[in-house]
Amino acid sequence: MSLTDRIDPRPPRRIYRWDLDKTYLQTDFDTFRQLVRTALQKAEEKKAVPGAATLIRELKAQGDVRLCIVSGSPTQMRAVLAEKLKLDGVEFDELVLKDNMRNLLRGRFKALRGQVGYKLPVLLESRLNAPTEAEEVLFGDDAEADAFIYSLYADMVSRRVSEPVVHEVLRAAEVYEDDVERILARWKEIPPADPVRRIFINLDRLTPPASFARYGPRVVPVFNYFQASLVLMADGHLTAPSVIKVAVEMVQTAGHNLLTLSNSFQDLLRRGVPLGAVAEALTEALKSPGALLNSMRPVPDILAAFTKRIAALGSPVPPPAAREVDYLSLLDHARPRTHKARTRPSGS
Amino acid sequence: MADPQRPITIAFDVMGSDHGPAELVKGAAALTLDTPNIHALLVGDQAVIGQALSQTRYNAERLAVHHAPTFVAMTEKPSAALEEKPLASIKVAAELVARGDAEALVSAGNTGACVLACARSFKLIPGVKRAALATVYPTQAVHGSKSDPFSLILDVGATVDATADDLVSFAVMGAAYARIISKNPNPTVALLSNGTEAQKGPPRVVEANQRLRSVSGLQFIGNVEGVDIPRGTADVVVCDGFVGNVCLKMLEGVHETVLELAKYAYKEKLLWRAGLAMLSSGFERIKEVTDWEQYGGAPILGFDRLFIKAHGRSKARAIANAGKVAAKAVSNQLAHVIEQGLQAPA
Numbered sequence: 055m056s057l058t059d060r061i062d063p064r065p066p067r068r069i070y071r072w073d074l075d076k077t078y079l080q081t082d083f084d085t086f087r088q089l090v091r092t093a094l095q096k097a098e099e100k101k102a103v104p105g106a107a108t109l110i111r112e113l114k115a116q117g118d119v120r121l122c123i124v125s126g127s128p129t130q131m132r133a134v135l136a137e138k139l140k141l142d143g144v145e146f147d148e149l150v151l152k153d154n155m156r157n158l159l160r161g162r163f164k165a166l167r168g169q170v171g172y173k174l175p176v177l178l179e180s181r182l183n184a185p186t187e188a189e190e191v192l193f194g195d196d197a198e199a200d201a202f203i204y205s206l207y208a209d210m211v212s213r214r215v216s217e218p219v220v221h222e223v224l225r226a227a228e229v230y231e232d233d234v235e236r237i238l239a240r241w242k243e244i245p246p247a248d249p250v251r252r253i254f255i256n257l258d259r260l261t262p263p264a265s266f267a268r269y270g271p272r273v274v275p276v277f278n279y280f281q282a283s284l285v286l287m288a289d290g291h292l293t294a295p296s297v298i299k300v301a302v303e304m305v306q307t308a309g310h311n312l313l314t315l316s317n318s319f320q321d322l323l324r325r326g327v328p329l330g331a332v333a334e335a336l337t338e339a340l341k342s343p344g345a346l347l348n349s350m351r352p353v354p355d356i357l358a359a360f361t362k363r364i365a366a367l368g369s370p371v372p373p374p375a376a377r378e379v380d381y382l383s384l385l386d387h388a389r390p391r392t393h394k395a396r397t398r399p400s401g402s
Numbered sequence: 403m404a405d406p407q408r409p410i411t412i413a414f415d416v417m418g419s420d421h422g423p424a425e426l427v428k429g430a431a432a433l434t435l436d437t438p439n440i441h442a443l444l445v446g447d448q449a450v451i452g453q454a455l456s457q458t459r460y461n462a463e464r465l466a467v468h469h470a471p472t473f474v475a476m477t478e479k480p481s482a483a484l485e486e487k488p489l490a491s492i493k494v495a496a497e498l499v500a501r502g503d504a505e506a507l508v509s510a511g512n513t514g515a516c517v518l519a520c521a522r523s524f525k526l527i528p529g530v531k532r533a534a535l536a537t538v539y540p541t542q543a544v545h546g547s548k549s550d551p552f553s554l555i556l557d558v559g560a561t562v563d564a565t566a567d568d569l570v571s572f573a574v575m576g577a578a579y580a581r582i583i584s585k586n587p588n589p590t591v592a593l594l595s596n597g598t599e600a601q602k603g604p605p606r607v608v609e610a611n612q613r614l615r616s617v618s619g620l621q622f623i624g625n626v627e628g629v630d631i632p633r634g635t636a637d638v639v640v641c642d643g644f645v646g647n648v649c650l651k652m653l654e655g656v657h658e659t660v661l662e663l664a665k666y667a668y669k670e671k672l673l674w675r676a677g678l679a680m681l682s683s684g685f686e687r688i689k690e691v692t693d694w695e696q697y698g699g700a701p702i703l704g705f706d707r708l709f710i711k712a713h714g715r716s717k718a719r720a721i722a723n724a725g726k727v728a729a730k731a732v733s734n735q736l737a738h739v740i741e742q743g744l745q746a747p748a
Contacts, residue, residue, distance in 0.1 A: 264456030
């Protein structure tokens with residue numbers, strides 16, 4: 055055995071956890087017909103959300119990074135999904151899919167739609183194998199309960215949430231008893247830390263961003279991955295050229311233009327995301343020579359568009375205040391979207 | 403040629419309407435969800451807009467905000483208010499449109515302030531001496547390929563003392579608007595007068611009648627009387643702003659009186675009540691087809707940029723429709739069509 059074989063690979067500095075459907079992939083499964091079509095799609099027929107593939111590649115390129123994918127797609131789709139990710143040049147470290155066949159055979163019908171009882175233990179188990187100091191950024195969507203599950207996961211690891219609250223949440227989410235035990239056991243094994251820096255929610259359903267305010271500023275709802283890349287740049291995860299690459303992909307493949315990008319930028323400013331330094335760094339990157347930027351030129355127009363959107367707001371909007379998440383008031387979010395208690399109009 | 407894919411930005415002055423900014427924001431936000439080529443530029447108090455946006459779904463990729471700290475209230479005197487408030491939302495919005503940040507403007511605020519702000523910021527189309535405020539009125543006859551149960555009346559208040567020249571340009575502008583918005587390729591145009599004979603009416607109307615007969619590309623059908631407005635005899639009815647405004651208010655008054663009479667009848671006799679109940683589905687249908695909210699608002703025609711004045715009581719649906727009408731006019735190059743119409747050889 056050579057020396058290099060005996061040396062452990064460098065532990066990840068950062069872990070990026072992604073959901074697949076409606077977060078990485080443009081998927082429609084609201085009707086049975088769409089569900090069947092999604093299940094039968096070949097890898098090359100599946101479409102990624104604009105900018106998502108480039109964003110992941112750029113995050114991976116920063117080094118010492120682990121990409122963990124947790125999806126509610128059935129395990130039978132592993133080959134197709136792995137192939138799709140390969141086609142997109144996305145190298146993952148973990149790909150966990152849902153064993154719904156097993157749930158079906160065991161008669162665990164609530165687990166077929168339930169998200170909390172599936173994702174939470176998977177996240178905790180993955181965290182158990184991660185270095186305590188590794189920080190995390192999570193990506194989900196507004197179709198199901200990602201904001202709730204990711205926030206709960208973050209607060210469980212950091213011990214900001216108490217055991218009775220977790221019990222209450224798991225009961226409301228109708229998690230099976232053995233999964234409850236699994237969740238609690240893993241949680242207790244994880245050394246306390248505060249690793250989750252951001253939770254991005256892709257607004258596939260265009261849910262108003264303010265709907266996520268109760269999760270605090272850690273949760274950032276995004277209309278596209280240009281917005282996510284801007285925030286990641288502000289957080290020190292990406293460089294300006296990486297952000298520009300994400301924008302270029304969106305322009306070239308999804309019909310985005312100066313207007314949609316500058317509007318997306320202003321939307322974050324209106325929500326109090328501090329992007330002043332990001333704007334300056336992007337300006338410098340755009341001015342520098344480079345073949346990459348050719349599709350984004352003319353540069354003066356780009357700078358003018360973004361500057362105009364900043365100036366249009368007058369005074370800067372203050373960032374939202376940090377807050378504790380009151381999970382008991384958000385229990386409806388833990389239930390599947392089709393659950394009666396969740397779909398019932400409030401106040402009735 | 404209209405390009406349905408071309409992005410079009412519509413500025414919305416969201417302040418100063420009867421229902422407050424929330425309805426305006428909601429209407430503009432709705433546009434960003436279901437019309438991929440329309441972008442909304444919301445002009446008004448940023449904090450107020452932010453609060454309104456937090457209550458509604460929108461697509462941030464097609465929506466931007468421009469902060470304007472003040473606005474002209476409905477009760478204020480337009481010229482004085484615009485002087486005192488250089489950063490009033492309507493003034494800022496009109497300037498943004500004038501410099502090309504948006505291509506048309508929608509407001510449900512103070513009408514006088516809107517017209518004045520547009521007049522100060524926009525340019526008149528070559529050949530147009532004065533702008534006209536147009537509106538639609540429900541009619542018995544239907545118009546255009548969409549079978550709209552409305553005719554277009556202009557001017558209803560922008561130019562009180564129109565000359566014969568003005569009336570001719572109003573006719574060309576109204577016809578161009580009907581062609582584009584009502585999909586009516588050859589709209590009939592009439593002058594409002596006190597008799598159908600060509601020599602009836604004040605000298606400016608008689609002169610306009612003579613000149614309109616020789617305007618090429620215009621289907622001028624002569625004079626019509628007030629009674630022809632609700633009948634829908636013409637697709638476009640032309641008059642000066644004084645007459646138009648009096649007519650419009652009178653027609654609104656008649657409509658309100660009929661409603662009051664129906665309410666009275668409902669209370670007065672059981673038999674009448676039964677009769678009204680039997681007619682209720684018919685009334686609902688009439689209400690549906692003559693619903694002014696589907697038209698969004700009244701365009702001011704004659705400027706190089708389009709302004710749609712939405713009713714002060716407009717709800718989100720009317721605002722969204724006003725935005726759609728504005729976008730349709732922009733994508734079909736309304737100003738250019740009007741200019742061509744005015745330059746057409748006799």
